[in-house]
Amino acid sequence: MGKYSEDPLWADIEPLPTDEGGPNPLAAIAYSEEYEETMSYMRAVMAANEYSDRVLELTEDLIDMNPAHYTVWLYRAKTLFHLDKDLREELEWLNETALEHQKNYQIWHHRNLIVDRLDDCEGETEFVEQMFVKDAKNYHVWSYRQWLVKRFGLWETEELEFTERMLREDVRNNSAWNHRWYIVNGREAEGVKGEWDEGLRKRELDFAKNAVGKTPQNQSPWNYLRAIVRTAGVPLASLKEFAEQYASLDRPDSVRSSFALDLLADIFAEEEGGKDKAGKALDLLAAKYDPIRKNYWAYRKSQLGLESSTPEAVVAA
Amino acid sequence: MAILSENGASEEPRLDKARHIKYWTRCLKTLLPHQYTSNDSNRLYLAFFIISALDLLGVLESVPSKEEREDHINWIYHCQHPDGGFRMWPGTDFGVRASKDNAMWDPANIPATYFALASLLLLKDDFSRVRRRGCLEWLPRMQRGDGSFGETCVNGVVEGGMDPRFGYCATGIRFILRGTMSGPLEIEGRSVGDIDVDSFVKCVQLAEAYDGGIADLGFHEPHAGYTFCSLGALAFIDRLEVGDHAHSKRSVATAPTNPSAVISWLAYRQTELTDPDAGIDSEFTAPDDTTDNDPSQKPGVGKIAKIQQKAVTPAHQTAEHSVGISIFDLLVDGAGMSGRTNKVADTCYGFWVGASLHLMKQPTLYDHAAMRRYMLGKTQHPVLGGFGKFPGDVPDLLHGYLGLAALGLSGCEGVKVLEGGMCLSREARERLPLLWKRWDVHDEE
Numbered sequence: 001m002g003k004y005s006e007d008p009l010w011a012d013i014e015p016l017p018t019d020e021g022g023p024n025p026l027a028a029i030a031y032s033e034e035y036e037e038t039m040s041y042m043r044a045v046m047a048a049n050e051y052s053d054r055v056l057e058l059t060e061d062l063i064d065m066n067p068a069h070y071t072v073w074l075y076r077a078k079t080l081f082h083l084d085k086d087l088r089e090e091l092e093w094l095n096e097t098a099l100e101h102q103k104n105y106q107i108w109h110h111r112n113l114i115v116d117r118l119d120d121c122e123g124e125t126e127f128v129e130q131m132f133v134k135d136a137k138n139y140h141v142w143s144y145r146q147w148l149v150k151r152f153g154l155w156e157t158e159e160l161e162f163t164e165r166m167l168r169e170d171v172r173n174n175s176a177w178n179h180r181w182y183i184v185n186g187r188e189a190e191g192v193k194g195e196w197d198e199g200l201r202k203r204e205l206d207f208a209k210n211a212v213g214k215t216p217q218n219q220s221p222w223n224y225l226r227a228i229v230r231t232a233g234v235p236l237a238s239l240k241e242f243a244e245q246y247a248s249l250d251r252p253d254s255v256r257s258s259f260a261l262d263l264l265a266d267i268f269a270e271e272e273g274g275k276d277k278a279g280k281a282l283d284l285l286a287a288k289y290d291p292i293r294k295n296y297w298a299y300r301k302s303q304l305g306l307e308s309s310t311p312e313a314v315v316a317a
Numbered sequence: 318m319a320i321l322s323e324n325g326a327s328e329e330p331r332l333d334k335a336r337h338i339k340y341w342t343r344c345l346k347t348l349l350p351h352q353y354t355s356n357d358s359n360r361l362y363l364a365f366f367i368i369s370a371l372d373l374l375g376v377l378e379s380v381p382s383k384e385e386r387e388d389h390i391n392w393i394y395h396c397q398h399p400d401g402g403f404r405m406w407p408g409t410d411f412g413v414r415a416s417k418d419n420a421m422w423d424p425a426n427i428p429a430t431y432f433a434l435a436s437l438l439l440l441k442d443d444f445s446r447v448r449r450r451g452c453l454e455w456l457p458r459m460q461r462g463d464g465s466f467g468e469t470c471v472n473g474v475v476e477g478g479m480d481p482r483f484g485y486c487a488t489g490i491r492f493i494l495r496g497t498m499s500g501p502l503e504i505e506g507r508s509v510g511d512i513d514v515d516s517f518v519k520c521v522q523l524a525e526a527y528d529g530g531i532a533d534l535g536f537h538e539p540h541a542g543y544t545f546c547s548l549g550a551l552a553f554i555d556r557l558e559v560g561d562h563a564h565s566k567r568s569v570a571t572a573p574t575n576p577s578a579v580i581s582w583l584a585y586r587q588t589e590l591t592d593p594d595a596g597i598d599s600e601f602t603a604p605d606d607t608t609d610n611d612p613s614q615k616p617g618v619g620k621i622a623k624i625q626q627k628a629v630t631p632a633h634q635t636a637e638h639s640v641g642i643s644i645f646d647l648l649v650d651g652a653g654m655s656g657r658t659n660k661v662a663d664t665c666y667g668f669w670v671g672a673s674l675h676l677m678k679q680p681t682l683y684d685h686a687a688m689r690r691y692m693l694g695k696t697q698h699p700v701l702g703g704f705g706k707f708p709g710d711v712p713d714l715l716h717g718y719l720g721l722a723a724l725g726l727s728g729c730e731g732v733k734v735l736e737g738g739m740c741l742s743r744e745a746r747e748r749l750p751l752l753w754k755r756w757d758v759h760d761e762e
């Protein structure tokens with residue numbers, strides 16, 4: 001006996017249990033009785049194409065236990081639209097559910113659908129920031145944020161300030177760096193200049209350099225710097241002076257950033273007669289500053305036509 | 318690496334094969350605990366993990382009896398959709414109440430179909446009950462105008478994210494059922510159309526990120542799982558560019574557009590960071606950064622982090638370590654893979670990253686020994702068998718399986734050699750040409 005079978009409101013529904021087809025089904029789960037019952041009512045309702053208020057409740061119960069059920073989410077959306085429900089209420093329910101199942105993809109897709117239909121993103125950026133308190137790198141949430149930006153045109157200063165706020169919390173949050181890249185460069189297809197604009201480029205270079213100053217051994221701003229110069233078509237060598245503040249072949253014992261050394265290796269390699277210096281930088285990485293990647297540094301040398309100086313580096317796969 | 322390996326092989330953590338077999342036998346023969354209820358709609362991929370793990374451990378033909386294997390095959394076919402393709406589990410099949418009107422709520426599912434076919438291959442089924450024509454007719458309908466694939470098609474709408482997991486599974490289905498034959502194919506007297514390979518390649522190109530990795534969509538953060546799925550899908554359709562110039566003369570569209578950037582990004586995924594609670598800030602302490610220097614503020618900080626916090630500069634830059642031995646040789650008993658920049662290692666990325674490097678034909682670019690030590694010494698569960706996500710975690714099916722798969726890439730005693738692109742044993746992969754021969758299709762490679 002359970003919640004649905006005892007409820008007179010559901011007396012007209014004959015539950016439809018799942019048929020596993022035979023003995024020894026694979027990956028069978030020790031379901032609770034509650035789940036089995038909810039599922040068999042859900043199946044009966046879907047088989048009958050019923051779109052009603054009681055169905056909304058049923059989907060809530062089911063989603064709570066199995067948020068990965070791919071057709072129940074679609075069924076719920078169809079029911080909501082069919083009944084012309086207040087979608088603000090749906091968002092409120094989603095807020096709670098999202099906090100419980102924040103790694104679930106379907107929840108974000110559903111939210112997307114609802115907010116798109118509402119054609120209004122009021123409160124959404126605040127909600128997203130609340131989600132980041134729990135996990136500042138949640139992939140679904142960042143994807144959703146990007147969608148909000150594009151759908152509702154939130155490109156300008158506020159969104160930049162948001163990335164700055166996130167990076168003040170954690171300057172190593174690569175998701176926040178990626179979001180900043182999107183804000184600056186995400187409209188090039190629509191003709192809005194990104195790193196190609198000189199003023200903008202200077203602002204972004206300064207921003208990333210400042211972050212390196214705080215945490216030299218943080219790959220995110222280094223990647224950001226490299227991407228700016230590559231995208232803008234500026235020579236990599238324009239970063240040489242800056243990189244040398246953090247790594248220098250003249251002071252091999254006081255390298256402050258392995259990423260600066262990696263960058264210098266690339267800069268040297270582009271210089272006339274700079275290959276040997278590039279090789280030295282790569283050797284230093286392999287021997288001392290980033291030995292876990294010693295095979296990779298040896299590969300980089302081989303790409304330059306230089307022989308590997310650490311023969312033990314290349315091990316069998 | 319210097320200290321650990323010089324002390325001899327006895328110091329190297331080993332695969333506790335008996336416990337892994339025990340773990341997977343339990344997964345096969347008893348009900349999965351109720352915590353898996355939230356994965357009820359993912360059962361076919363859980364089934365694949367179980368079957369494939371037993372295969373990698375070499376016990377798929379001894380742990381289940383012949384009759385039980387027949388039952389398992391029958392269950393997979395029970396999930397087959399009447400029009401071709403498979404469902405994730407029987408939960409959407411309305412049985413006697415199925416009708417034209419409710420058929421939309423019982424769609425075939427792209428990942429379910431890939432995992433069903435892969436599991437049938439592992440179980441040495443003859444594929445005679447696979448609705449091959451229906452499946453291959455359905456496949457192009459699962460592709461959107463932009464080239465991406467979805468998960469299901471409900472009421473004429475392709476549902477599910479645009480991400481390359483579906484592209485990987487869709488191209489994998491195509492690979493199993495028609496090799497790399499492109500264009501229309503004659504099956505059972507009917508001409509069956511192909512997917513749009515070029516537009517899929519374009520999709521991957523658009524998802525290449527500014528730092529070399531690949532994301533699910535343009536401008537999203539690159540991620541090792543999506544990178545693997547993208548590269549694996551390109552390999553399935555023979556459009557993968559590895560940067561060795563062998564393909565560069567080809568007139569067809571290939572991806573990634575910058576293979577060496579992808580390789581570099583992948584090489585950077587290996588990391589000594591292992592403690593998810595430590596907060597990555599503690600790993601490298603800037604001289605002027607005092608706020609994070611008090612270990613008491615961070616209860617979960619790991620061993621290395623603590624040591625580094627005592628120093629004002631990163632520990633591997635202090636004078637005592639300037640003789641060519643890094644602190645990591647002395648202290649770290651392994652280095653796993655992270656899924657994104659500045660994240661800690663996680664067992665599953667040993668597979669996603671390792672297999673990606675294998676696909677890019679650079680299998681030696683990571684430190685296999687350090688990776689084995691991370692998994693066998695830290696995330697292998699000493700009592701239950703299997704692997705957890707992070708050190709000390711209880712095992713789960715996904716990490717338990719992908720841990721074994723990662724070891725299968727690295728050459729590990731007791732684990733079959735893995736075919737990285739398909740995430741199953743090379744032995745099973747080599748049975749595919751027999752099927753292709755029967756269907757009169759071939760691998761164009």
Ligand SMILES: [Zn+2]
Binds near residue numbers: 663665666716
């Ligand atoms: Zn994982």
